Amino acid sequence: MPIATINPATGEALKTFDPMSAEQIEMCLRAAVDGFGQLRRTSFEQRATWMRRAADILEAERDQLAALMTTEMGKTLASAKAEVTKCATGCRYYAEHAQGFLADEPRDAEAVNAIRAYTRYQPLGPVLAIMPWNFPLWQAIRFAAPALMAGNVGLLKHASNVPQTALFLGDLFTRAGFPYGAFQTLLIGSDKVEAVLTDHRIRAATLTGSEAAGRSVGQIAGRNIKKTVLELGGNDPFIVMPSTTLDKAAEVATIGRCQNNGQSCIAAKRFIVHTDVYDAFTELFIEKMSALTVGDPMDPNTDMGPLATEQGLHDAEEQVRDAVDKGAKVLLGGKRPDRPGWWYPPTVVAEITPEMRMWHEEVFAPVAGLYRATSYEDAIAVANDSPYGLGSNAWTNDPDEQERFIADLDAGMVFINGLTTSYPELPFGGVKRSGYGRELAELGIREFCNIKTVWVGEPGMNRAAAHVE
Numbered sequence: 148m149p150i151a152t153i154n155p156a157t158g159e160a161l162k163t164f165d166p167m168s169a170e171q172i173e174m175c176l177r178a179a180v181d182g183f184g185q186l187r188r189t190s191f192e193q194r195a196t197w198m199r200r201a202a203d204i205l206e207a208e209r210d211q212l213a214a215l216m217t218t219e220m221g222k223t224l225a226s227a228k229a230e231v232t233k234c235a236t237g238c239r240y241y242a243e244h245a246q247g248f249l250a251d252e253p254r255d256a257e258a259v260n261a262i263r264a265y266t267r268y269q270p271l272g273p274v275l276a277i278m279p280w281n282f283p284l285w286q287a288i289r290f291a292a293p294a295l296m297a298g299n300v301g302l303l304k305h306a307s308n309v310p311q312t313a314l315f316l317g318d319l320f321t322r323a324g325f326p327y328g329a330f331q332t333l334l335i336g337s338d339k340v341e342a343v344l345t346d347h348r349i350r351a352a353t354l355t356g357s358e359a360a361g362r363s364v365g366q367i368a369g370r371n372i373k374k375t376v377l378e379l380g381g382n383d384p385f386i387v388m389p390s391t392t393l394d395k396a397a398e399v400a401t402i403g404r405c406q407n408n409g410q411s412c413i414a415a416k417r418f419i420v421h422t423d424v425y426d427a428f429t430e431l432f433i434e435k436m437s438a439l440t441v442g443d444p445m446d447p448n449t450d451m452g453p454l455a456t457e458q459g460l461h462d463a464e465e466q467v468r469d470a471v472d473k474g475a476k477v478l479l480g481g482k483r484p485d486r487p488g489w490w491y492p493p494t495v496v497a498e499i500t501p502e503m504r505m506w507h508e509e510v511f512a513p514v515a516g517l518y519r520a521t522s523y524e525d526a527i528a529v530a531n532d533s534p535y536g537l538g539s540n541a542w543t544n545d546p547d548e549q550e551r552f553i554a555d556l557d558a559g560m561v562f563i564n565g566l567t568t569s570y571p572e573l574p575f576g577g578v579k580r581s582g583y584g585r586e587l588a589e590l591g592i593r594e595f596c597n598i599k600t601v602w603v604g605e606p607g608m609n610r611a612a613a614h615v616e
Contacts, residue, residue, distance in 0.1 A: 148307045150334055155221035155453040156444060156488045164310045167334050175331050176348050179273040179300050182328025187270050187298040191246035194296050194325075198242040201292075201323035202235040212284070212315060214445070219309045220280050220455040221489075222407055223444045234288040240571035241592065245296035248589040249596065263603040268596040270298035271374065272350035275343055277364060279356050280306035280455055281410045281511075286355050287316050289569070291330055293592035295320060301330045302349070304340060308456060341367050351375065351595050355412070358580050376584030376594050378412065381537025381577060382509045383567065384530035385415035386552070388523070388543040389423045391564070396542040397431035399566050400515070403540065405439060405493055408452050409513030410459070413538040413560070413567045416510060417499075419518045419526050429497070429517060433479050436493040436515070453490045454512055460489040463512035470496055470503045470516075478517070507534060523548065531557040537577035538567040559585075 151163040167175075186194070205212070213227035222230075249268040256264040274294055278286045287303055294301050305313035317332030333343065337360075344352055344367050351374040354364045361379040368375045385403060387396050403415035420428045444452030454460045460483065467481055480494030497517040499505050505516050520526035530539065539558040543549055549563050559577035560567065569575050569587060576585040584594050 148336070150307045150310050150336065152219050152311055153308060154218055154488075155455050158457070158488050161218070162311065164334055166336055166339070172333060172335065172339070172343065175302060175328075175333060176273070176343075176346060178328030178331060179302055180328075180348050182326045183270070183272050183298075183300045185326040186295070186300060186329050189298070189326075191249075191296070194298070195242040195245070197320070197324040198238050198292060198296060201319055201325075202238040202242070204319060204322060205231055205235040205238070212312075215311055215315070216283055216309070217444050217452070219312055220283060221444050221452040223449050223452050225447060226407060230282060230285050234284050237285070237288050237571045237587075238292045241292040241296045244589075245293065245592060248592050249297060251601075254600075259602060261602045261604045263601070265601050267599045267601055268297070268593060269599055271595050271597055273300050273302060273348055274595050275302050275304065275340075275349050275352040277304045277340065277352065277354040277356060277360070278306065280309045281407055281412070283309040283312040284316070285569075287313075289571075289575075289586055289591070290353050291316070291320065293587075294595055295325060295329060297592050297596055299595050300328060302343070303330065303332045304335055304343070305332060307336060310334060340364070344368060344373070345371050349373065353584075353586075353595075354378070356380075361582055374595065376576075376586065377582035378537070378576060378584075378586065379535075379580060379582040380412045380509050380511075381535045381558075381581050382416050382507070382533050383413060383535075383538045383540065383558070384417045384419050384533075384556070386520070386526050386530060386539075386541040386543075387418070387420040387424060387428050388526070388541070388545065388548060389421050390544040390548070391424075391542040392544070393424055393428050393431055397428060397435050399542075400432055401435040401439070401493075403566055404515045405436070405451050405513045408444075408454060409491075409493075410455060410511050413569070415515075415540055415567065417516050417518060417530070417533075419520050419529050421520050421522075421526065425517075425519050429478070429495075432515070432517075433495055436479055436495055439493050441490070441492060451493065451513060453488045455489070457489050459511055460491055463491050463510060463514055466504050466508060466510050467494065467496060467514060470499060470505045473500065473503050475499055475503060475505070480514075501532070506532075509535065523551065527552075527555050531555075534580045535577065536579040537581035538562065540565075540567050 209231040216227040254264040320330040353376040355378040361377040439450040478495040480492035539556040541552040574585040
């Protein structure tokens with residue numbers, strides 16, 4: 148894929164960039180090492196000042212940055228503005244809480260024959276961040292804010308279709324006052340990732356992207372004994388039980404499936420509805436999905452814009468066609484409109500069966516699969532019959548059912564009676580093929596820290612203890 152801004156609403160190539168040369172990459176690696184040497188010695192107070200300044204820049208330039216994201220990947224302008232605001236909130240969250248999250252943690256000194264014992268969190272060094280295009284600012288910021296506040300530095304390899312957003316990110320933290328080299332953008336293709344990741348100066352990596360990309364990065368990092376955090380998407384269930392309020396469930400289901408033009412890892416994708424309310428929910432769901440306005444993402448009245456890439460459009464078409472060829476029924480949408488750009492309408496497909504690709508694969512488009520469940524046990528069985536386990540969503544007003552869903556859903560996150568989303572205050576991540584590790588909250592900032600054990604005693608005081616490693 149070329150490194151280029153291509154407007155997905157029209158298919159028009161607006162700006163193309165040359166990938167960095169080997170010499171330019173080397174300069175960035177050297178700058179990262181130098182930047183780490185400076186940043187790790189700064190105080191939390193100083194880093195927090197810079198991080199708050201980064202938040203100020205984001206807010207001051209929100210409208211221009213939002214328009215850039217909309218141009219590059221097609222999200223609505225309203226959602227792009229909300230993304231910029233969320234990024235500023237994330238920066239301020241870690242500016243406020245990083246010092247507390249990484250404070251020394253006392254241990255039982257008496258039990259280990261010490262006068263002091265504790266754990267200390269220290270930064271690892273340069274971290275390679277490989278980020279996707281669907282939330283081109285937030286995905287990067289939710290790594291960068293905690294990483295920089297911990298004293299690490301970042302090298303960003305962003306998706307090739309959002310190069311101008313990537314370049315903004317590459318300058319943001321330097322403009323805010325962080326040392327030069329603390330956060331840089333590498334304009335490179337995926338063919339250069341292995342060389343960067345294997346470089347001895349890179350200490351760890353984080354990736355949000357496809358399962359295939361995660362396998363590749365995980366294997367390379369594993370061979371080189373480097374820490375990774377992987378978030379590889381999901382095929383999230385949205386379970387509707389008879390006790391819930393169907394209209395509210397259908398409203399949130401529509402938002403959950405079509406947010407970000409249907410291109411979100413934690414979007415609801417498999418709608419598993421109890422048979423007692425299946426027909427009523429389906430009618431409400433189709434009504435709300437069909438009411439969405441699809442059009443110019445710059446128009447404030449638009450609910451949904453185009454898909455971000457031509458390949459994504461082809462993938463969605465093929466997955467729906469596969470389901471239909473094997474007996475599924477399209478209740479809404481399902482046909483690409485005849486217009487320039489990469490458009491796909493809100494779509495509802497029913498009677499999904501295990502031999503169809505949609506049963507096991509994530510559809511990264513506004514395509515909802517409907518599944519009928521005969522009981523709680525049936526709903527759980529369908530929900531967990533997936534290679535992925537990122538988010539999950541259940542709608543029930545029965546307290547016992549709520550507790551059962553929390554216990555039984557095989558996912559990194561469970562949301563009951565509300566939209567699945569990410570918050571700086573909550574850990575974010577999955578299980579199974581959705582990856583490992585956590586972003587956000589206190590767990591996210593600790594992922595790229597050396598958790599150092601410290602034991603302090605009087606000279607010779609532990610000599611009498613039995614030594615067993």
